Amino acid sequence: MITRKDLTHIGWLSRLELSEKDIEKYTPKLNSVLDYFTELDDVDTEGVPPTYHVLPLSNVFREDEVSAQGGSLTQEEALSNAPKTQDGFFKAPRMM
Amino acid sequence: MYDNPDGVMIGLEVHVQLNKLKTKVFCGCVTDYHNDPPNSHVCPVCLGLPGSMPVINKKAVEAAIKIGLALNCKVEEHTQFYRKNYYYPDLPKGFQITQYDFPISSGGYVMIEGEDGELRVGITRAHMEEDPGRLVHEGTIDKSKYTLIDYNRSGMALIEIVSDPDMRSPKEARRYLDKLRNIVGYLDVFDGNLEGAMRVDANISIMGGQRAEIKNISSFKGAERALLFEIVRQKNVLRRGGVVVQETRHFDEAREITLSMRTKEEAHDYRYFPEPDLVPLKISGWAPAIKETLPELPDARRMRFVEQYGIKDDHAKALTSELKLAIFYEDVAKKADPKTAAVWVCDVLKGELNYRDLTVEAFKKEHMLSVLELLAGRKITEDGAVDIIRTLLDKGGSPEEIIKEKGLVIVAGDIVETAALEAIVENPQAAADYQAGKVKALNSLVGVVMKKTKGGADARKVREVLIAILSDGFYPPIEREKIEKTIIKIGDVMVEVSKPIANLLKKMGYV
Numbered sequence: 001m002i003t004r005k006d007l008t009h010i011g012w013l014s015r016l017e018l019s020e021k022d023i024e025k026y027t028p029k030l031n032s033v034l035d036y037f038t039e040l041d042d043v044d045t046e047g048v049p050p051t052y053h054v055l056p057l058s059n060v061f062r063e064d065e066v067s068a069q070g071g072s073l074t075q076e077e078a079l080s081n082a083p084k085t086q087d088g089f090f091k092a093p094r095m096m
Numbered sequence: 097m098y099d100n101p102d103g104v105m106i107g108l109e110v111h112v113q114l115n116k117l118k119t120k121v122f123c124g125c126v127t128d129y130h131n132d133p134p135n136s137h138v139c140p141v142c143l144g145l146p147g148s149m150p151v152i153n154k155k156a157v158e159a160a161i162k163i164g165l166a167l168n169c170k171v172e173e174h175t176q177f178y179r180k181n182y183y184y185p186d187l188p189k190g191f192q193i194t195q196y197d198f199p200i201s202s203g204g205y206v207m208i209e210g211e212d213g214e215l216r217v218g219i220t221r222a223h224m225e226e227d228p229g230r231l232v233h234e235g236t237i238d239k240s241k242y243t244l245i246d247y248n249r250s251g252m253a254l255i256e257i258v259s260d261p262d263m264r265s266p267k268e269a270r271r272y273l274d275k276l277r278n279i280v281g282y283l284d285v286f287d288g289n290l291e292g293a294m295r296v297d298a299n300i301s302i303m304g305g306q307r308a309e310i311k312n313i314s315s316f317k318g319a320e321r322a323l324l325f326e327i328v329r330q331k332n333v334l335r336r337g338g339v340v341v342q343e344t345r346h347f348d349e350a351r352e353i354t355l356s357m358r359t360k361e362e363a364h365d366y367r368y369f370p371e372p373d374l375v376p377l378k379i380s381g382w383a384p385a386i387k388e389t390l391p392e393l394p395d396a397r398r399m400r401f402v403e404q405y406g407i408k409d410d411h412a413k414a415l416t417s418e419l420k421l422a423i424f425y426e427d428v429a430k431k432a433d434p435k436t437a438a439v440w441v442c443d444v445l446k447g448e449l450n451y452r453d454l455t456v457e458a459f460k461k462e463h464m465l466s467v468l469e470l471l472a473g474r475k476i477t478e479d480g481a482v483d484i485i486r487t488l489l490d491k492g493g494s495p496e497e498i499i500k501e502k503g504l505v506i507v508a509g510d511i512v513e514t515a516a517l518e519a520i521v522e523n524p525q526a527a528a529d530y531q532a533g534k535v536k537a538l539n540s541l542v543g544v545v546m547k548k549t550k551g552g553a554d555a556r557k558v559r560e561v562l563i564a565i566l567s568d569g570f571y572p573p574i575e576r577e578k579i580e581k582t583i584i585k586i587g588d589v590m591v592e593v594s595k596p597i598a599n600l601l602k603k604m605g606y607v
Contacts, residue, residue: 013365015183052176052198057375064117064155067124067139078135078143078247088134089232089244092185 002030098211100264103303104327107220107261108269108319110276111295113227114159114253115286121226121253122150122193122374130290134246142226142251144189149373156253157200157377159285160224161386163255164201166279166393167219173380175200177224177371185245186228194225194256196368200377206279207395208271211264217272218260227252230292249292261299261307266323269298273316274417278394282419289455298323302330305340310354312347322347326354397422405434411442421446421456428461432468440468440481448485463488466495477554480504503552512545512553516561517601519544524589530566531592538562565597 007027011018018026072078075088084091115127123141140148164171178196204219229250231243257276263269273296277288286293296319301307308326313319330340345354392400394416401412401422415425415438429437445459452458467484470476476484476499487498498504519541520527529537538559545558583592584601593601 009365013181013183013367052174053370053376054372055375058378060151060375061154061157062124062151064119064153065124066119066126072125072137072139073143075133075136078138086244088136089246090135090185092243092245094233094242095184 002027002034098264100211102327102331104264105261105301105307106263106266106269106323107299108259108263108272109297109299110257110259110273111227111297112163112255112257112276112280112286113290113293113295114156114255115290115293116284117153117155117159117253119153120251121153121156121224122251123148125251127252129248132248134244134248137248138250142188143247144187150193150371152374152377153253156224157379158382158386159253159283160200160222160255161379161383162283162285162390163257163280164204164222165383165387165390166283167201167204167206167222167257169201169204169219169222171201171379171383172198174198174376174378175224176376177374178368179371180366180368182366184228185243186231186250188229188247188250192226192228193371193374195223198376199223200379206259206272206275208268208275210268210271215262215268217262217268220258220260222255222257225254225256226250227254261301266320266327269323270316270320273319275394277316278417282391282393284391284419298326300326300330301340302327302334304334305330306342308340308342308354309344310347311344311357312349314349318347318349321352322354325352329354391419394422401425405429405438407435407438411438414442414446418456424456424459424461424464428464428468431465433472436471437464437468440464440471444482444485448489452489454489458489459485460488463495470495470499474554474557475499476504503550512549512558512561513565515545515548515553516541516558516565517597518548519562520565520591521586521601524586524591527566527586527591528589538566565593566591 004023004027007023007030008018010030011022079085079088079090082090114121117127119125120127120142123139125137125139125142129137141150161171175195175198177193179191180194180196181191183190199221200223202219202221202223204222206217206219208215208217227249229245229247231245233243234241259272263272273294277294280286280294281288288294296313296316298310298313298319299307300310300323308330310322310326313322326345333340344357346357347354398409398412398416401407401415402409407415416422421441425437425441428441441464445456445464449456449458467476467481471478471481480499480502483502483504484495484498487493487502488495493501523541523544526537526540530541541562542555542558545562546553546555549558581592582595582598583590584598585591
C-alpha cells in the first residue's frame with residue numbers, strides 16, 4: 001500500500017515537486033499498478049531458478065582500445081545541449 | 097593488548113581508479129585526461145546521452161580479479177551490474193552503474209600492523225563501478241551558488257574496496273590505507289601518483305553511538321585527521337548526554353572538521369536493479385589463470401628478502417613498500433653486499449628521494465652499484481657517498497665525475513698514516529695524554545690529521561690509525577704479540593711506540 005508519505009518521498013527522490021492535486025491523483029494510480037504486480041504471487045515458481053537478468057546472453061566485452069575518431073566528442077559538441085556552461089564546464093544549480 | 101577504551105570501530109570504503117587502462121570502463125574514451133581541458137574526453141556513453149549503450153572493458157574485469165585475488169577474496173564465477181539511482185550533477189544518467197548482488201569478489205582480508213601487533217582487516221567486498229564526473233564548487237561547498245561539472249572522469253573504471261569495521265584507531269586506518277596502496281600498486285593497474293587515483297570514505301562509530309559516514313576525504317592524511325576529529329566529536333556528544341545519530345558528514349580539509357550534511361539529502365533510497373544494458377559475466381576459470389600472472393606480493397616479498405638477503409625486517413618492509421623500489425634493491429643486492437645495499441637504498445637513497453618528492457626511477461642502478469663499490473674499496477667516505485647520491489639527484493652526472501669535481505676521493509692509507517705520525521710528533525703531549533688514559537685527547541689529534549689531509553680522509557679511519565699507532569705502536573695492527581715496543585722522546589715528552597714506528601720516525605727525521 002502506497003501512502004501519501006511514500007508518494008512525496010518518491011517525488012523527492014526523482015526531484016519532482018508534487019502539488020496537493022498531484023498527490024491526490026497519483027496515490028491511487030500507483031497503488032493500482034502495485035496491485036497488478038500481486039498477480040505474480042499466483043505463479044508457481046517452485047524449483048525455478050531466480051531470473052537475475054532478462055537477456056539469455058553473457059560475456060559481451062570490448063577490448064581496451066580507444067574507439068575510432070579518438071573516442072570522444074569535442075568539448076564544443078559535448079556542451080552543445082547544455083542550457084548553461086562556463087569555461088568548458090557544464091553549469092548546474094548547487095546541490096549538497 | 098590494545099583495549100580500545102572508546103570502542104572505536106572504523107571501516108573504510110576505498111575507490112581505486114584503474115587509470116592504467118587505456119580506455120574507460122564502458123566506452124572507448126581515453127583515460128589520460130589529467131592535464132586536458134574539462135569535457136574534452138567524453139562521448140555519448142559517458143555523458144549518458146539517450147540511445148547510447150555501455151560495453152564493458154575486458155581489461156577492467158581482469159584488473160578487478162587481480163585486485164580481488166591480491167586481497168585474498170573469493171572471486172565469483174557469476175557477476176553482474178546494477179543501477180544505483182540518485183540525482184546528483186556528477187551523474188549524467190541519473191544512476192551509477194555499479195555492483196550490488198553478485199559482486200565480482202568478496203570475503204578477503206589484509207594484514208596490517210595494528211596497535212598491538214598484526215591485525216587482520218576483513219575485506220567485505222571489492223566490486224566494480226564507474227567513476228562519476230568531477231564537481232567544481234566556486235568557494236566552499238556550503239556557500240557556492242552553482243556547481244561546475246567536468247565529465248572527463250565520468251566512466252573511469254573504479255574498484256570499490258569495502259573493509260569490515262575492524263580498525264580501532266585512526267592510526268590503524270592509515271596503515272590499512274598505506275597497505276592497500278602498497279598491494280594494489282604491485283598489480284600495475286593504477287598509478288597512485290595521479291590525482292584521484294585512490295579516494296576514501298570512512299565509517300566510524302564509538303561505543304554507545306551510531307556510525308557516521310565521512311565523505312570528501314582527499315588524502316590518507318586527511319582520512320586520519322577526519323577520524324581523529326570525529327572521535328573527539330562523538331565523545332563530546334555522548335559526554336553531554338546527547339545521541340550520536342547515523343548520518344553522512346562532510347570533511348572540510350582546510351578547517352580539519354567534519355560537517356553534517358542536511359538530513360533530507362541523505363535519505364538515500366537507491367532503488368538498485370539489474371542493469372539491463374549490460375549482460376552478466378560468467379568468468380569461471382578466469383581467476384585461476386590470472387592468479388598465475390600475479391607478481392610476488394609485498395608480504396611474501398618482505399619475508400623472502402629477510403630470509404634470502406639476511407637484511408633487517410624494517411629494511412625489508414620499507415624496500416617492499418613499492419614494487420619499483422623492491423626491484424631496484426634486488427637488482428643491486430645481486431651484485432653487491434645485500435646488507436650494505438639495504439642500508440644505502442633504504443636509509444639513504446629512499447630518504448633523499450622522499451625529500452625531493454622523486455621516485456626510484458630518478459636514480460640509476462649502475463650508480464648505486466658504483467657508489468657501493470667505491471665504499472667497499474674505501475675509495476670514498478660515507479659522507480662522500482651521501483654527497484654523490486645527492487648530487488646525482490640534483491644535478492645528474494656520474495659518480496666518477498662528481499668525485500673528481502668535488503675531490504671526494506679518499507686519501508690513501510699511507511698518506512693518512514704519515515699525517516697521523518706527523519700529528520703525533522707535532523703534538524706529543526696529546527699523544528702522551530691519550531696513552532695515560534685521557535681518551536678525549538685523541539680528538540685533537542684526529543682534528544690535526546683531518547686538517548693535514550684537507551678533510552679528504554675518513555674520520556673513522558683516522559681514529560683507527562691513531563689508536564693503532566698509540567696503543568699497539570704499529571699500523572696496521574697485526575701480529576701484536578711480536579711487536580717490540582720502545583719509548584721515544586719527542587721534544588720533552590715520552591711516547592711509547594713500536595720499534596718499526598720508531599725507526600720510521602727516525603727515518604723521517606722527527607726523532
